[in-house]
Amino acid sequence: MSQxxxxxxxxxxxxxxxxxxxxxxxxxVEVYCRVRPLNEDEDESCCKVLSDQILQIxxxxxxxxxxxxxxxxxxxxxxxxxxxxTGQREVFDRVSMPLVRDLFCxxxxxxxxxxxxxxxxxYTMSGEPDNAGILPRCLDIIFNSIAELxxxxxxxxxDKTNGxxxxxxxxxxxxxxxxxxxxxxxxxxxxxxxYSDILRLPEVRKVDCTVDEDCSYxxxxxxxxxxxxxxxxxxxxxPADSKKPPQSKGMREDARRQxxxxxxxxxxxxxxxxxxxxxxxxxxxxxxxxxxxxxESSRSHSIFTIRLVSAPLDSSGEEVVQDKGRxxxxxxxxxxxxxxxxxxxxxxxxxxxxxxxxxxxxxxxLRTCMETLRDNQGNAANKIVPYRDAKLTHLFKNYFDGDGKxxxxxxxxxxxxxxxxxxHVMRFAEVTQEVQIQVEKQPTKLPVGYTPGRRRANLLYKAxxxxxxxxxxxxxTSSAVHPYHLAxxxxxxxxxxxxxxLNYTEFRVHLEDRAxxxxxxxEESKRKETEVRSMIVSMSADNDAxxxxxxxxxxxxxxxxxxxxxxxxxxxxxxxxxxxLQHSAQHRDKLQKSLSSKTAEALHLQxxxxxxxxxxxNLERALDAFRSDHCDxxxxxxxxxxxxRKEQKEKEKIKKTMKGFVHSEKEKFEKLAxxxxxxxxxxxxxxxxxxxxxxxxxxxxxxxxDNLPTHGGRKRSISENWLNHRPTTTLEGATVLQPNxxxxxxxxTPKPKHFKDKxxxxxxxxxxxxxxxxxKTKLFKGDILxxxxxxxxxxxxxxxxxxxxxxxxxxxxxxxxxxxxxxxRLAKKSSPTLSVSSSMxxxxxxxxxxxxxxxxxxxxxxxxxxxxxxxxxxxxxxMTTTDL
Ligand SMILES: Nc1ncnc2c1ncn2[C@@H]1O[C@H](COP(=O)(O)OP(=O)(O)OP(=O)(O)O)[C@@H](O)[C@H]1O
Numbered sequence: 001m002s003q004x005x006x007x008x009x010x011x012x013x014x015x016x017x018x019x020x021x022x023x024x025x026x027x028x029v030e031v032y033c034r035v036r037p038l039n040e041d042e043d044e045s046c047c048k049v050l051s052d053q054i055l056q057i058x059x060x061x062x063x064x065x066x067x068x069x070x071x072x073x074x075x076x077x078x079x080x081x082x083x084x085x086t087g088q089r090e091v092f093d094r095v096s097m098p099l100v101r102d103l104f105c106x107x108x109x110x111x112x113x114x115x116x117x118x119x120x121x122x123y124t125m126s127g128e129p130d131n132a133g134i135l136p137r138c139l140d141i142i143f144n145s146i147a148e149l150x151x152x153x154x155x156x157x158x159d160k161t162n163g164x165x166x167x168x169x170x171x172x173x174x175x176x177x178x179x180x181x182x183x184x185x186x187x188x189x190x191x192x193x194x195y196s197d198i199l200r201l202p203e204v205r206k207v208d209c210t211v212d213e214d215c216s217y218x219x220x221x222x223x224x225x226x227x228x229x230x231x232x233x234x235x236x237x238x239p240a241d242s243k244k245p246p247q248s249k250g251m252r253e254d255a256r257r258q259x260x261x262x263x264x265x266x267x268x269x270x271x272x273x274x275x276x277x278x279x280x281x282x283x284x285x286x287x288x289x290x291x292x293x294x295x296e297s298s299r300s301h302s303i304f305t306i307r308l309v310s311a312p313l314d315s316s317g318e319e320v321v322q323d324k325g326r327x328x329x330x331x332x333x334x335x336x337x338x339x340x341x342x343x344x345x346x347x348x349x350x351x352x353x354x355x356x357x358x359x360x361x362x363x364x365x366l367r368t369c370m371e372t373l374r375d376n377q378g379n380a381a382n383k384i385v386p387y388r389d390a391k392l393t394h395l396f397k398n399y400f401d402g403d404g405k406x407x408x409x410x411x412x413x414x415x416x417x418x419x420x421x422x423x424h425v426m427r428f429a430e431v432t433q434e435v436q437i438q439v440e441k442q443p444t445k446l447p448v449g450y451t452p453g454r455r456r457a458n459l460l461y462k463a464x465x466x467x468x469x470x471x472x473x474x475x476x477t478s479s480a481v482h483p484y485h486l487a488x489x490x491x492x493x494x495x496x497x498x499x500x501x502l503n504y505t506e507f508r509v510h511l512e513d514r515a516x517x518x519x520x521x522x523e524e525s526k527r528k529e530t531e532v533r534s535m536i537v538s539m540s541a542d543n544d545a546x547x548x549x550x551x552x553x554x555x556x557x558x559x560x561x562x563x564x565x566x567x568x569x570x571x572x573x574x575x576x577x578x579x580x581l582q583h584s585a586q587h588r589d590k591l592q593k594s595l596s597s598k599t600a601e602a603l604h605l606q607x608x609x610x611x612x613x614x615x616x617x618n619l620e621r622a623l624d625a626f627r628s629d630h631c632d633x634x635x636x637x638x639x640x641x642x643x644x645r646k647e648q649k650e651k652e653k654i655k656k657t658m659k660g661f662v663h664s665e666k667e668k669f670e671k672l673a674x675x676x677x678x679x680x681x682x683x684x685x686x687x688x689x690x691x692x693x694x695x696x697x698x699x700x701x702x703x704x705x706d707n708l709p710t711h712g713g714r715k716r717s718i719s720e721n722w723l724n725h726r727p728t729t730t731l732e733g734a735t736v737l738q739p740n741x742x743x744x745x746x747x748x749t750p751k752p753k754h755f756k757d758k759x760x761x762x763x764x765x766x767x768x769x770x771x772x773x774x775x776k777t778k779l780f781k782g783d784i785l786x787x788x789x790x791x792x793x794x795x796x797x798x799x800x801x802x803x804x805x806x807x808x809x810x811x812x813x814x815x816x817x818x819x820x821x822x823x824x825r826l827a828k829k830s831s832p833t834l835s836v837s838s839s840m841x842x843x844x845x846x847x848x849x850x851x852x853x854x855x856x857x858x859x860x861x862x863x864x865x866x867x868x869x870x871x872x873x874x875x876x877x878x879m880t881t882t883d884l
Contacts (some may be wrong), residue, residue, distance in 0.1 A: 026436040036120035037084040045414035060416035108404030115411030117339030151216035162260035223282035227300035234282035317454030365390035723759040755792035
C-alpha cells in the first residue's frame with residue numbers, strides 16, 4: 001500500500017527531460033457533453049441545451065427521482081455542450097484537435113466517451129460511414145500532417161518494453177522486403193460494410209501547428225478491449241484455424257514507470273487506410289471473440305491507441321539518428337467505455353450480471369479514483385488513489401498522475417426513460433470536472449547539434465545532383481548547387497580530344513592553367529572554409545543566442561498560455577459562480593417568500609395564542625369561581641349530611657316509637673278481631689236463622705223502611721206478581737237484600753210488553769259505589785199503573801237500600817262482614833249502574849220518595865227520578881221539578 005501511496009505523489013522523470021520547469025500548471029479534466037437526437041420511435045426528451053455550457057435535465061413523471069420527490073429540473077455545466085444538431089467535425093475540432101496537436105508537442109492524450117448504452121458513445125468515437133467520428137479523423141489528420149516526413153517502415157521497432165528501437169534504413173529495407181501487408185479481402189470487407197467506407201473524409205486537413213521537418217515519424221496503433229476486467233489484444237495474430245479463445249494480457253510498468261500492456265501487438269501503419277484496416281481487423285476480432293466468449297460489444301471497454309514515434313535526422317538530413325535515446329514517443333488513447341447503466345436496470349442474470357458488475361466495477365473504480373483525486377486536491381488530503389483496483393484505471397494511471405491531457409465526452413440519451421441513469425452520469429461528470437491534473441513539465445527540446453532545415457537541404461542537394469547530370473556542365477545553375485558544395489570549374493576535355501589538330505602545348509598550358517586555377521581555388525576554398533567556419537561559429541553563437549531567446553520567448557508564451565488558460569478557467573469559474581449566485585438568489589427569494597408566509601402564519605398563530613390565552617384566563621377565573629362554589633357546596637353537603645344524619649337518627653327514634661305503637665295497635669286489633677270473630681259467629685247463627693226461619697215471616701234485615709205508606713208489605717207481596725228488574729250489571733250474591741217474593745219475573749231490560757202482562761208490582765235493583773268505594777244497593781219498589789193513554793207507569797212506593805255503614809249503623813241485624821265483603825267485590829267488578837231499556841221512556845217522570853221522606857212538597861219528593869234515553873245508559877239522579 002505504501003508503494004501505491006508513492007505512486008500518487010511520485011513524479012515521472014522522462015529520460016528526455018533534462019530541463020524541467022519547476023512546477024507544471026494544474027490542468028482540469030475537460031468534460032464535454034453531447035446530446036444525441038431522439039430516434040423516430042422516441043417521443044419525449046428530458047434534456048434541453050440552455051447554452052454552450054449548460055444542459056438542463058427535467059425529471060419525467062415516470063422517473064424514480066420524480067416519484068421520490070426530486071421534481072425540479074437540474075442544470076449541469078460542462079466545458080462545452082454539443083446539442084443534438086452538432087456534427088462530427090465540430091466535436092472533433094473542439095475535443096480532439098488539441099489532443100492531436102499535443103501529440104506533435106510531445107504530450108500524451110486520453111479521451112473517454114462515457115454514457116449509458118445507446119447514448120452515442122460509439123457514434124462519437126468511431127462514427128458511421130460518411131460520418132466519421134473522432135478516431136478516423138485523428139488518424140486522417142495525423143497522416144496528412146506527417147505525409148512526407150514518415151520514416152521508412154521498420155526503422156522504428158517496438159522493443160516489447162514500451163519503447164522503440166531504431167535501425168538503419170538498410171536493415172529496415174531488408175525487413176520490409178519480407179513484409180507482406182495484410183490486406184482485407186473484398187469478401188471480408190463485405191462482412192462489415194459499416195467500416196468499409198468510413199475513411200472517405202471530404203477534406204484534407206493537417207494539424208495547425210509546426211511539425212518538425214528535421215524528424216522522421218512513424219505511427220503505431222494498438223487495439224485492446226477490457227472485458228470482465230481482462231485485457232484482450234484485438235490485433236494479435238491468431239491462426240485462422242485456432243480454436244483457442246483469446247488470451248488476456250497482463251500489465252507492466254516500464255523503466256520510466258509508465259504502464260503498458262505487456263506483449264500487446266503494435267502495428268506500424270503508413271496511411272489512414274492501413275490504420276483503419278487495423279481498426280477494422282480489431283473490430284472483426286472483437287466480434288469473433290465476443291461470439292466465443294458470448295458477450296456483446298457494448299459490454300466491454302475498447303481502447304484504440306495511436307503512438308506517434310519520431311527521431312531527428314542526422315546531420316546530412318538523410319537518415320534517422322541511430323540512437324534509441326533520441327526517439328520520442330507520444331500517444332493518444334481513445335477509449336469507448338461500456339454502457340454505464342446499473343446492473344439492476346438491465347435485469348441481467350448469470351454471465352450477463354457478472355459482466356454488468358465487472359463493467360460497473362471498472363467504472364466504479366474510475367469514479368472512486370476521480371473522487372479521491374478531487375478530495376486530495378480540495379482538502380490537501382493524501383488518500384491513496386485506487387488505480388490498481390481495476391484494469392482500466394491501472395492502465396491510465398499515468399495520465400492522472402500528470403502524464404498527459406485527459407478529456408471526456410459524456411454522451412447523453414435524451415429519452416425520458418433514461419432519466420435516472422442520465423442523472424448518475426451527470427454526477428460522475430461533475431466529479432470528474434473537479435479533478436485537476438498536475439501537468440508534468442514539458443521537456444524543452446534538446447538541441448540535437450545539427451543544423452535545422454537539413455531535410456530540406458538534403459532534398460535540394462539530391463535534386464541538384466539529379467539536375468547536374470542532366471544539364472549542360474558549362475553553366476551549373478545556382479539553384480542546383482549544394483549550399484556546401486564548392487564546385488571547381490569544369491573542364492571540357494572533349495573539345496581537345498575530339499579535334500583533329502592535337503596541340504599538346506595548348507593542352508599542357510591548359511592543364512597548367514587548370515593546376516593553377518585548382519591551386520587558386522584550393523586556396524580560395526581554404527580561405528572560404530576558414531570564412532565559413534568563422535561564419536558558422538558566429539552563426540552558431542547567434543543561433544545559441546537565438547535559441548536562448550526563443551526558449552525565453554517560449555517560456556513567456558507558455559506563461560501567457562497558462563495565464564490565458566487560467567483566465568479561461570476563471571471565466572468558466574466566474575460563469576459557474578454566477579449561475580450558482582443566480583441559483584442562490586432564486587433560492588433566497590423562495591426562502592424570503594416562504595419566510596414572509598411563515599411570518600404571517602406566525603402572526604396569525606400569535607393572535608390565536610392570545611385569544612386562547614384570554615380564554616384560558618377566563619376559564620381559570622371561572623374555575624376559581626367553581627372551586628369556591630365547590631367548597632361552599634362541599635360545606636353545605638357536610639352540613640346536609642349532618643342534618644340527614646340527625647334526621648336519620650330521629651327517624652330511627654320515631655321508628656322505634658312507631659314500632660311500639662304498631663305493636664300495641666296490633667294487639668288492640670287482634671283483640672278487636674277476636675271480638676269480631678265471636679260477633680261473626682253470632683251473626684252467622686242469626687243468618688242461618690234468617691235464611692231458614694221455621695215459620696216466622698220474611699223480613700229483610702237490611703231493609704230500611706222510610707215513612708211511606710205500608711201497602712207494599714211482605715205478606716201481600718207474596719201473592720202479587722212482581723216485575724223484577726235486575727240489570728245485567730247487578731252483582732250476584734246480593735240475595736241478602738232480595739225480598740222473598742214467589743211470583744216474580746226477572747228481567748234485565750224492561751220492555752212495554754212486560755208491563756202489559758199481569759204484573760202489578762215493579763222492583764228495580766240498583767247498585768253503585770260511593771266515594772269511599774263501598775257498594776250501595778238500592779231496591780226501588782213500586783206499583784204498575786195503567787195510564788190513560790193505554791201505557792203503563794210505575795209509582796214508586798218504597799226504596800230499600802243497603803251499604804255497610806247503613807247496615808251497621810241503621811240495622812243492627814245486618815251482618816257487617818258479609819256486607820263489606822260483598823261491597824269489596826262489587827267495587828272490584830264494575831261501577832253500579834241501573835239498567836233501563838230505551839222503552840222505559842214511559843217510566844220517566846214518575847216521582848219517587850227519598851230515604852229521608854220527610855218532604856211534603858213535590859219538589860223535594862221528586863228529588864230522585866229514573867231516566868232512560870235511547871242510546872244512553874240508564875241511571876238515576878236527583879232532579880228538580882223543572883227537570884221533570
Ligand atoms: N449525435 C448523433 N447523431 C445522430 N445519431 C446518433 C448520434 N448519437 C448516436 N446516434 C445514433 O444512436 C444510436 C446509438 O448510438 P451508439 O451505438 O453510438 O450508442 P452507444 O452508447 O455506443 O451504445 P453501446 O453502449 O451499446 O455501444 C446509433 O444508431 C447512432 O447512429
